[in-house]
Amino acid sequence: MKPATDIILHHYPVSPFAEKIRTILGAKQLTWKSVIIPRVMPKPDVVALTGGYRKTPILQLGANIICDTALIARKLNALAPMPDLYPAHAAMSAPAVAAWADSALFNSAVPLAFLPEVLAQTFAGREAEMQALVTDRAAMRKDSSLPRLPVHEARNNFMLSLGKLEKELAIGTTYLFGNSPTIADFAVYHPLWFVATKPVVGDLFKNYPNVRRWMDSIQALGHGNSTEINSSEAIAIARNAEIVLEGEGSVLPNLQPGDTIVVAPTDYGMDPVQGQLAYSNEVEVVLTREDERAGKVAVHFPRVNYSIKKAE
Numbered sequence: 001m002k003p004a005t006d007i008i009l010h011h012y013p014v015s016p017f018a019e020k021i022r023t024i025l026g027a028k029q030l031t032w033k034s035v036i037i038p039r040v041m042p043k044p045d046v047v048a049l050t051g052g053y054r055k056t057p058i059l060q061l062g063a064n065i066i067c068d069t070a071l072i073a074r075k076l077n078a079l080a081p082m083p084d085l086y087p088a089h090a091a092m093s094a095p096a097v098a099a100w101a102d103s104a105l106f107n108s109a110v111p112l113a114f115l116p117e118v119l120a121q122t123f124a125g126r127e128a129e130m131q132a133l134v135t136d137r138a139a140m141r142k143d144s145s146l147p148r149l150p151v152h153e154a155r156n157n158f159m160l161s162l163g164k165l166e167k168e169l170a171i172g173t174t175y176l177f178g179n180s181p182t183i184a185d186f187a188v189y190h191p192l193w194f195v196a197t198k199p200v201v202g203d204l205f206k207n208y209p210n211v212r213r214w215m216d217s218i219q220a221l222g223h224g225n226s227t228e229i230n231s232s233e234a235i236a237i238a239r240n241a242e243i244v245l246e247g248e249g250s251v252l253p254n255l256q257p258g259d260t261i262v263v264a265p266t267d268y269g270m271d272p273v274q275g276q277l278a279y280s281n282e283v284e285v286v287l288t289r290e291d292e293r294a295g296k297v298a299v300h301f302p303r304v305n306y307s308i309k310k311a312e
């Protein structure tokens with residue numbers, strides 16, 4: 001299936017949140033363009049599009065830039081409705097499990113994937129790169145409301161979750177909420193994939209055959225069909241495209257379209273983005289901004305986990 005606007009994903013291969021979106025692109029058998037971005041700051045070509053947001057991945061649809069996988073997944077579901085990631089029988093449960101997985105489960109996976117012995121093996125011969133990653137991530141978590149867990153707590157939480165998942169999957173459906181994958185599958189999958197693909201800690205999955213079978217079925221969905229373009233090409237695409245807004249007006253109290261606002265994540269990597277409020281509804285806020293290289297772009301954020309304020 002090919003939507004009217006090219007789907008462009010800005011990401012890098014080892015990013016778990018990007019893997020969440022790549023597997024959704026696979027489940028929906030979408031054709032997309034891939035832009036490989038740096039894993040650490042500075043990211044000038046990402047920031048040209050977002051205005052400051054630095055997390056991975058971002059989705060570009062022409063001059064519309066979608067931040068955060070919670071919103072990216074909803075946009076992809078609207079572009080390609082099948083399989084439906086938000087089916088009625090799990091309308092509340094699937095996004096609720098996904099929100100837990102993206103925060104608590106992911107937070108218990110990170111310290112395991114960053115264990116010194118894992119990093120040493122992963123980055124053998126590339127110690128400067130390793131140091132740059134460790135320094136970058138420490139800076140990103142500074143003043144975070146979701147600080148890095150001590151390793152023993154992370155391991156305990158992670159193994160408890162694996163045990164519960166093993167039990168639930170033993171019942172025999174292919175996916176968590178039946179025989180078609182929902183947002184919950186992709187969100188629970190990515191923190192597990194992050195650990196399972198690493199040396200040393202990959203062994204933690206040894207005694208969880210149902211979890212492994214379920215992970216194999218998600219992996220088998222693939223990543224869709226992608227072709228690589230570079231970030232300058234992506235910026236030129238934004239510059240030559242028109243912003244598309246899905247609606248008009250704003251439901252945010254005390255804020256009118258046209259007001260200058262600042263939007264920032266509230267958990268970590270809290271870099272603010274400033275622009276003019278263009279549109280908001282119950283799930284997203286959209287601002288427009290003018291960039292020297294990308295031209296006029298609309299940047300979309302989910303409302304959950306973001307602060308939205310009038311600029312001072």
Ligand SMILES: N[C@@H](CCC(=O)N[C@@H](CS)C(=O)NCC(=O)O)C(=O)O
Binds near residue numbers: 054068069070
């Ligand atoms: N809430 C965000 C979290 C994204 C996130 O934390 N991504 C990690 C990579 S998997 C990240 O941005 N790390 C820093 C970076 O890539 O610069 C989302 O769902 O997209």
